[in-house]
Amino acid sequence: MNSKVTNRIALSLIVLCAVIMVSTLAALLGYILVKGLTNISWHFLTSESSAFMAGGGIKDQLWNSFYVLIITMILTIPIGTSGGIYLAEYARPGKLTSFIRSCVEVLASLPSIVVGMFGMLIFVNYFGFKFSVLSGALALTVFNLPVIVRVTEDGFRALPLHQKEGGLALGLTHWHTIKTILLPEAFPSILTGIILSAGRVFGESAALLFTAGMSTPNLDFTNWNPASPNSPLNLFRSAETLSVHIWAVNTSGIIPDIQAVANGSSAVLVICVLMFNLLARAVGKMINQKLSGR
Amino acid sequence: MKISKAMISELPDDLPKSSLLKEKGLIKRFTDRYSESRGRTIIYGSAFTVIIAVVAITLFLTLQGLRSFVVDHINFWTFITGTDWNTDQTKNPSFGAFAFIFGSMSVTLLAALIATPIAIGSAIFMAELAKKWGQRILQPVIEILVGIPSVVYGFIGLTVIVPFMRVHFGGSGFNMLAGAIVVGVMILPTVTSIAADSIRAVPDSLREASYAIGATKWQTIWRVVIPAAGSSLMTAIVLGMSRAFGEALAVQMVIGNATKFPHSIFDPAATLTTIITLSMGDTTTGSVINDALWSLGLILLIISYVFILIIRLLSRRRNV
Amino acid sequence: MVVQMENKITSFVNSEDVDRPVLINVEDTNIYYGDNHAVKHVNMPIHERSITALIGPSGCGKSTFIRTINRMNDLIPSARCEGKIDYHGINILSPKVDVVKLRTEIGMVFQQPNPFPKSISENIQLPLKFAGIHNKKTLRDVTEKCLKQVGLWEEVKDRLDRSATGLSGGQQQRLCIARALALKPDVILLDEPTSALDPVSSAKIEELLLQLKKDYTIVIVTHNMQQAARIADYTAFFYQGELVEFGTTKTLFTMPEKKSTSDYICGRFG
Numbered sequence: 079m080n081s082k083v084t085n086r087i088a089l090s091l092i093v094l095c096a097v098i099m100v101s102t103l104a105a106l107l108g109y110i111l112v113k114g115l116t117n118i119s120w121h122f123l124t125s126e127s128s129a130f131m132a133g134g135g136i137k138d139q140l141w142n143s144f145y146v147l148i149i150t151m152i153l154t155i156p157i158g159t160s161g162g163i164y165l166a167e168y169a170r171p172g173k174l175t176s177f178i179r180s181c182v183e184v185l186a187s188l189p190s191i192v193v194g195m196f197g198m199l200i201f202v203n204y205f206g207f208k209f210s211v212l213s214g215a216l217a218l219t220v221f222n223l224p225v226i227v228r229v230t231e232d233g234f235r236a237l238p239l240h241q242k243e244g245g246l247a248l249g250l251t252h253w254h255t256i257k258t259i260l261l262p263e264a265f266p267s268i269l270t271g272i273i274l275s276a277g278r279v280f281g282e283s284a285a286l287l288f289t290a291g292m293s294t295p296n297l298d299f300t301n302w303n304p305a306s307p308n309s310p311l312n313l314f315r316s317a318e319t320l321s322v323h324i325w326a327v328n329t330s331g332i333i334p335d336i337q338a339v340a341n342g343s344s345a346v347l348v349i350c351v352l353m354f355n356l357l358a359r360a361v362g363k364m365i366n367q368k369l370s371g372r
Numbered sequence: 373m374k375i376s377k378a379m380i381s382e383l384p385d386d387l388p389k390s391s392l393l394k395e396k397g398l399i400k401r402f403t404d405r406y407s408e409s410r411g412r413t414i415i416y417g418s419a420f421t422v423i424i425a426v427v428a429i430t431l432f433l434t435l436q437g438l439r440s441f442v443v444d445h446i447n448f449w450t451f452i453t454g455t456d457w458n459t460d461q462t463k464n465p466s467f468g469a470f471a472f473i474f475g476s477m478s479v480t481l482l483a484a485l486i487a488t489p490i491a492i493g494s495a496i497f498m499a500e501l502a503k504k505w506g507q508r509i510l511q512p513v514i515e516i517l518v519g520i521p522s523v524v525y526g527f528i529g530l531t532v533i534v535p536f537m538r539v540h541f542g543g544s545g546f547n548m549l550a551g552a553i554v555v556g557v558m559i560l561p562t563v564t565s566i567a568a569d570s571i572r573a574v575p576d577s578l579r580e581a582s583y584a585i586g587a588t589k590w591q592t593i594w595r596v597v598i599p600a601a602g603s604s605l606m607t608a609i610v611l612g613m614s615r616a617f618g619e620a621l622a623v624q625m626v627i628g629n630a631t632k633f634p635h636s637i638f639d640p641a642a643t644l645t646t647i648i649t650l651s652m653g654d655t656t657t658g659s660v661i662n663d664a665l666w667s668l669g670l671i672l673l674i675i676s677y678v679f680i681l682i683i684r685l686l687s688r689r690r691n692v
Numbered sequence: 693m694v695v696q697m698e699n700k701i702t703s704f705v706n707s708e709d710v711d712r713p714v715l716i717n718v719e720d721t722n723i724y725y726g727d728n729h730a731v732k733h734v735n736m737p738i739h740e741r742s743i744t745a746l747i748g749p750s751g752c753g754k755s756t757f758i759r760t761i762n763r764m765n766d767l768i769p770s771a772r773c774e775g776k777i778d779y780h781g782i783n784i785l786s787p788k789v790d791v792v793k794l795r796t797e798i799g800m801v802f803q804q805p806n807p808f809p810k811s812i813s814e815n816i817q818l819p820l821k822f823a824g825i826h827n828k829k830t831l832r833d834v835t836e837k838c839l840k841q842v843g844l845w846e847e848v849k850d851r852l853d854r855s856a857t858g859l860s861g862g863q864q865q866r867l868c869i870a871r872a873l874a875l876k877p878d879v880i881l882l883d884e885p886t887s888a889l890d891p892v893s894s895a896k897i898e899e900l901l902l903q904l905k906k907d908y909t910i911v912i913v914t915h916n917m918q919q920a921a922r923i924a925d926y927t928a929f930f931y932q933g934e935l936v937e938f939g940t941t942k943t944l945f946t947m948p949e950k951k952s953t954s955d956y957i958c959g960r961f962g
Contacts, residue, residue, distance in 0.1 A: 085588035092501060095493020099564065100510070102557060103517050106528060160418030168415055170769060178419050180684075181426040187611075187680050188429065188673075189618020191645050195652075195669045196429045199436055203657060220425050227422065239767075244806040244868070247764060248819040249796030249875060253411030258818060259808050274519070281521025284620040284645075288652055321523045325621045328530055337531070344524050355516050392782050392793050 107348070114345020117338045123346070126296070127323065132335040136343050138294045141310055142211070142317040143350075146290060147280050149215035149313070151272070154222045159268065161223070162230020167256055186224035191284040193221045198288035209316040214290025221285050222275055229271025233264035266365040270358045277354030281347060283321035291316030292326050320347050430673070437670025440467070440663035451667065457631040459651075459661045467664045469644075471633040473671065476617060476643040478634075479551050479627070483616040486556030487563055488609055495567035495608075500593055506568070517561040526622030529554035534626055541638050546628030549637040554626050555619050559612035566611060570604030571597060607686045614679035618672070620645035644672045712925075715740040715909050716761065716879065721775030721785070723756050723765070730756045734775075734935045736928055738879075743901060743910045745924035745941070747917055749956065752930040754913045758881050760784075761911065762798040763791045796823070799872035803884040805864035807856035807871075812839075812848055815856045815867055816874050823875060838870040842900055862893025866900065873904075880904070882912040886919065898923050917957060921945055929953045 121135060128134030161182075169175040197217030207213040237260055245255030294317055297310045304311040318326065324343045327336055440446045446467050454468020498506030533553055538545030574597050582592040598605070628640020629650055642650075648665055655662040716738040723731035731753040738744050738761075746754040756765065761784065765771040777784040784794060796819070807815050816835045825831060835852070839845040844866045848859070856867055865885055872880055882901075886894035901910055901923055914920050920927050921941060928938040929952075937944060937953045948954040 081588055081591065085590040088590040088594070089501065092493045092497050095490045096497035096502075096510075099490050099494040099560060100513075103513065103561065106520075106525075106557070107517075109528060109532070110524060157418045157421050160415050161422050164415045164419035168412070169419075178422060181422045183684075184426050184677070184680055185422065187614055187683070188676055189614075189620070189645065191618065191620040191648060192429070192433065192669060192673055192676065195648070195666070196433060198652075199432050200428065220429070223422060223425065238806075240802055240804050240806040241808065243764060243767070243800075243802060244808065245818075246767070247762065247795055247800035247802070248871060249792055249794075249799075250819060250822050251408040251411075251792050253408035253415075254822055257411065258822075263809060277519045281519070281523070283521065283523045284649070287621075287649065292653070321521050324523045324527055325625065328527055328625055340527055340531075344527050347521055348524055351519050351521060352516065355519055359512070392780075392790060392797070393788050 110341075110344050110348050114341045114343075114348070117342035118345055122342050127339070128333060130333060132333060132338075134333060134335075134339060136320060136323065136339075136346065138297050139318055139320045139323040139343070140346065141297070141299075142290070142294060143280055143319040143321070145310065146211055146214050146218065146286070146317060146319055147276060149211060150218040150222060150279055151276065153215060153219040154226050155272065157219070158223050158226025159230045161227040162232075162268075163234060163256060163261075165227065166231045166234035167252070167260075182224045182227050185220065186228070188221075189284070190221055190282055191287075193217055194285035194288045196220065197285065202289055207314065209289065209291030209293075210314045211290060211317045212313040214286045214317060214319075217285045217289040218279050218282060221282065222279050225275040225278070226272060229275070230264070230268050233267040233271070234260060236267065237263055266361060266368075270362045270365070273354055273358035273361060277351045277358075280354065281321050281351050283319070283325055286319055286322050287325075290319060290322070292318050292322060294318045320350075433666070433670055433673050436663075436666040437673070438667075440660065440667045444660045444663050446660075446664065446667075451664075452671070455633045457647075459664075465660065467660075469664075469668055469671070471631060472642050472644045472647050472668060475548065475627070475634065475641040476645065476672075476675075478637075479548060479555060479623060479641075479643055480613050480617045482549065482552030482637065483556040483559060484609060484613045486552060487560045487612055487616075491560055491563035491608070491612070492567055492605065494564045495571055496593060496597075498564070499568045499571035500589075500597065511565070511568070514561045514565050518565060522558060522619055522622040523625075525554050525558040526625035529622065529626040537638075543638065544628060544640065546626060546640050547638045548627060548634055548641045551623045551627035551641070551643070552637070554622050555616040558619065558622060559615050562615060563608050563612040566608035567601075567605050570601045570608060573604065574600045603686050603689050607683055610679060610682050610686065614676065614683070617679065618645065618676060620649045624649045644668050648672070712739040712742050714738065715779070716784075717778040719776040719778065721757075721760070721773065721777060723753070723760055723774075724772045725756075725768070726770040730933055731760070732933045736935055736938045738909060738911060739926060740909050741905055741907065742925040743905050743912060743923050744926040744928065745920035746911065746913045746928050746930060747915070747920050747956075748930035748936075750915060753933040754928075754930045755883055757930070758883055758911060758913050759800075761879070761881055762795050762800050763789070764795075764800060766791060796875045797877050798879040798881060799875070799877040800881040800883065801865070801868050801872055801885050803887055805861055805868055805888065807859070807864050807867050809855060809857050811853045812856045812859070812867060813852040816871050819871065819875050834874055838873045839867075841873055841904070842866040842870040843896065844870060860893070862889050862896060865889060865893070865897060869897075869900065869904075873908075877908070879909040879911065882910065884913050884915060887915065894919070917945075929956065931956070 125135030201207050201213040201216045245259045298308045301309045455470050456466045456468045533550045534545040582596045624646040630640035634641035714737040718736045721734045759765045773785050813835050817831050924941045927941045927944045929936045
């Protein structure tokens with residue numbers, strides 16, 4: 079065949095692939111948002127879910143999602159950033175370092191359900207935390223840790239060497255240089271990564287099924303004492319998050335308005351994830367402007 | 373400008389002028405402000421946590437997963453080759469997990485078959501044909517889609533693909549192909565984004581050399597760019613497959629969860645992840661069926677490790 | 693040729709500054725980057741309260757060498773040093789030396805001005821705070837004095853809490869010198885401090901160094917021979933990792949012993 083003709087055909091096929099891809103994904107987003115937005119109302123967002131009747135909302139699930147996310151981040155950020163700093167600043171090439179790197183890689187690629195099973199085995203059963211916010215957050219910490227480690231390491235590696243030299247040449251210790259000079263400088267890029275990972279954690283479901291549980295006690299949003307069993311802040315109560323709720327409603331729900339609840343919940347979930355994404359992008363853009371504005 | 377050292381004489385004189393040699397002693401190392409042992413302890417401790425997490429996951433899942441063979445005396449061979457999964461305690465229960473292993477493998481392969489051509493094609497489009505808009509519009513859109521939670525994909529599969537299957541191929545509509553399509557679409561953005569990165573990493577000098585000898589765009593892509601990006605493209609596909617393999621809820625929602633061995637892609641089936649998702653909550657810890665589920669988890673873990681190894685090998689070849 | 697050179701450089705530094713006692717003595721020092729022998733068998737003294745310039749074509753090992761004097765090369769995992777650099781009876785290269793304390797006594801300023809992205813006063817106060825000085829008045833006084841020493845006070849006194857990255861290149865470099873002075877070091881090492889600056893800023897820095905040498909021992913790496921001739925009391929010429937020649941600047945520029953020195957000074961290579 080004439081090479082020009084082949085060229086034409088092949089390139090059209092490539093464009094076709096791109097068109098299929100974009101239209102699939104656009105349809106997907108469009109479907110979720112269009113179908114879901116009609117089901118979202120103030121009532122839907124602020125009322126409790128119902129086990130049997132129509133008209134339930136997602137107040138508790140939404141709260142749980144954010145609460146689990148916050149606890150996860152409180153646990154992950156210090157450990158993850160420190161681990162990243164270790165890899166970027168302290169690790170010397172050698173067996174230990176490559177072993178740690180392999181471990182980060184393994185953690186990052188384990189299926190989330192495996193992490194969930196581990197969480198069930200250790201946190202839920204062994205430590206006796208039961209199905210709880212804490213168990214869920216700990217499982218998600220395992221799941222999120224490698225992301226934060228990588229983000230931090232990349233953030234530190236992107237810094238110019240002369241800042242570090244400047245600190246060390248003044249007789250600051252390595253640690254002090256990291257703390258007072260490098261960390262503040264790497265902070266914006268680390269923050270971007272953290273927000274992105276927050277979106278991932280927010281949507282995670284498989285790791286939470288067996289750790290945070292599939293039910294929520296009747297939360298009393300006027301009771302902010304973390305020790306009381308129906309307080310929203312209680313760490314040791316079970317907590318069904320929004321994404322688990324979508325799954326549960328679809329697979330074992332017996333309410334008459336499954337479709338409406340699932341549509342609405344999916345849209346809320348997607349919107350939240352989109353917001354995390356846009357926020358991360360905005361932070362990234364801000365940094366770029368600050369850097370080029372110098 | 374008269375300068376003299378006396379000008380800054382208010383500085384305490386005991387500053388660092390004492391000794392240049394290192395201080396000895398464990399306590400001193402933690403209290404001395406020149407020491408960095410405190411910071412170092414935090415940092416090293418965190419790095420160590422990562423190791424602990426991986427070792428603990430591997431160790432505990434292995435121990436728990438071996439229980440069904442060691443404690444409950446299930447035959448290992450019949451476990452991984454048997455196709456009869458009958459957990460009813462009253463009648464003679466049998467645990468043959470081959471149907472699930474097969475289900476996981478075929479869903480993964482089918483998903484890769486669905487996703488790969490479209491993903492690689494789109495990646496070429498983004499990185500070779502429409503660089504500007506590929507960068508500016510497609511890339512962010514794809515990155516956003518990578519972040520869409522898997523339950524959402526599952527939910528769409530349930531409301532769109534399953535009814536479609538029911539109408540056109542009969543049966544309940546819950547089948548293996550539906551599962552494969554759902555995860556295929558799910559890994560599409562991931563594979564595309566990594567593949568596009570690896571195509572961008574191909575140096576321009578190679579392309580120029582190809583154009584210089586009169587090759588068409590397609591010849592350049594096919595003979596130069598794709599071979600040069602080869603193992604990275606493979607990495608992208610394998611990464612996608614490992615994600616597809618480990619996906620639980622999205623597949624579970626559409627695959628039908630039949631424990632029988634599927635005879636065609638239009639039969640309902642089950643995978644390792646779906647059977648765990650479905651049954652784990654209903655079984656009591658320590659029961660034979662529960663142990664068998666942990667063994668399935670162990671198989672899942674082992675195959676995940678195999679994927680990780682393959683990815684390592686691929687990326688090592690790339691670095692050489 | 694050499695005579696022409698002498699005519700071009702009208703004023704060498706005062707010769708009375710060249711009899712100072714030796715503060716740092718470098719004895720048979722070798723530096724390696726992996727298998728690459730970057731600095732070979734260097735022997736030279738560094739005299740107290742004088743300016744010693746290290747010159748030579750790029751890649752000759754002069755920067756590597758100066759970075760060894762306060763152990764900045766420890767940052768490079770593949771770098772390795774052998775030999776002895778004697779400072780107050782202590783071998784700087786010894787593993788027993790606390791490099792952090794060493795660097796408070798032997799400060800360093802780099803080619804690229806590298807103020808921290810913090811306010812001007814914070815830039816100077818950071819090392820002081822780390823050294824345990826928290827008295828606000830002392831901090832303020834030291835900041836003012838250091839900035840006065842480098843002649844930056846008048847230019848920045850109204851914007852001490854603005855970001856240091858907003859300063860011009862020359863101001864940034866002087867801030868970096870002020871920062872290095874804050875802890876009252878004995879020695880200041882400068883690695884091509886003016887190569888990223890315009891001529892006017894460079895001249896200011898040179899003038900500043902001549903002032904500072906009354907109180908500090910200064911070692912400067914420069915690829916600008918005129919600069920070495922203008923400010924240095926002693927000059928060391930490095931070529932291909934070896935110290936070819938060391939002597940008072942006047943001797944080295946007017947009566948070099950080695951041919952490669954005179955070739956370099958006359959601009960035949962480099």
